[in-house]
């Protein structure tokens with residue numbers, strides 16, 4: 001570790017609650033003191049000395065342009081993850097009554113079309129550095145896709161766990177990389193509990209358990225990229241989906257770090273979070289003014305964000321409160337409408353998590369909780385082609401015609417009539 005450590009800018013782990021230090025090994029809980037979560041500690045003076053806007057802009061078009069802010073020592077596993085488009089969403093803005101709206105589109109992230117590729121690229125790089133040869137995870141779907149794909153690329157053995165009722169696209173999108181896939185009878189929270197036991201018994205690297213401090217740092221890049229893509233400026237308001245709440249808290253950490261090292265001017269950014277009504281423990285706590293989470297049993301089409309007992313829920317609530325943001329939930333019907341709205345106005349096909357974000361964005365604008373003048377960024381975290389069953393019965397059908405001009409003309413007349421109607 002010592003020979004290459006000089007290249008890295010992180011110095012170890014620390015308990016987020018009591019501050020107790022730990023070495024940078026595969027661990028995620030403050031076992032010596034308070035059982036709080038651990039997080040990575042950096043030498044920000046060293047980062048400041050090494051990094052400028054120019055050095056970042058000269059880096060690769062991936063999350064690794066920010067490598068000084070990520071907890072790795074040597075060469076990254078680079079599968080082209082990150083630097084996804086920030087789309088100026090003029091049509092959707094007009095529809096909602098906003099002046100300046102952007103879509104951060106991780107539905108086209110590499111290699112598996114969700115934001116999870118960011119966290120897994122970091123976690124597996126660190127797993128390899130720590131000497132793991134088998135990697136694993138408990139997943140709501142997208143994480144299984146990412147872990148299996150990036151493990152395949154890196155030549156790591158892979159065994160992943162999912163709830164048995166996931167969408168076909170998520171299951172196929174894992175199996176194709178030929179990992180060992182365990183479909184567990186139970187919801188994500190039960191899968192996660194099983195995985196904690198496996199992690200204690202098998203010497204594997206679980207990206208979101210014993211590697212979680214490293215894994216979660218990957219989400220900070222969603223903060224950095226938005227700053228850089230807005231021309232080195234912070235937005236006024238962001239809306240992001242909440243499952244465990246990790247992504248939400250790490251976007252904030254990303255913003256704070258760029259301010260801390262002088263890459264961007266300080267500004268108050270409001271943070272709003274999105275959940276599905278069928279699994280909204282964080283939104284329920286926020287609305288009730290509680291700072292603790294009461295776990296729920298998930299029942300929603302937004303399976304990728306269906307975590308009933310979210311580990312970072314209290315931290316997400318704290319950020320929404322401190323920044324004068326909101327955390328709101330929407331129904332499955334509103335989620336489908338959100339998917340369709342984004343597709344029809346901006347040409348972006350997102351999965352249920354993205355539909356949740358768009359539906360909550362719409363709701364918060366209608367409730368006056370997002371000001372029309374605020375530059376707002378909505379984080380779209382996954383691709384719609386993975387959850388087609390969610391919308392299959394809610395969209396139109398093709399006109400079935402014969403290969404004859406008359407048949408087309410008749411259908412075209414019908415189509416015209418229905419579009420005017």
Ligand SMILES: *Cc1c(COP(=O)(O)O)cnc(C)c1O
Nearest residue numbers: 142243244245246247353381382
């Ligand atoms: C996992 C996931 C999230 C949220 O993850 P957190 O656990 O809150 O970090 C959001 N969107 C999609 C599509 C996901 O797969």
Ligand SMILES: [Zn+2]
Nearest residue numbers: 015018030034
């Ligand atoms: Zn502690």
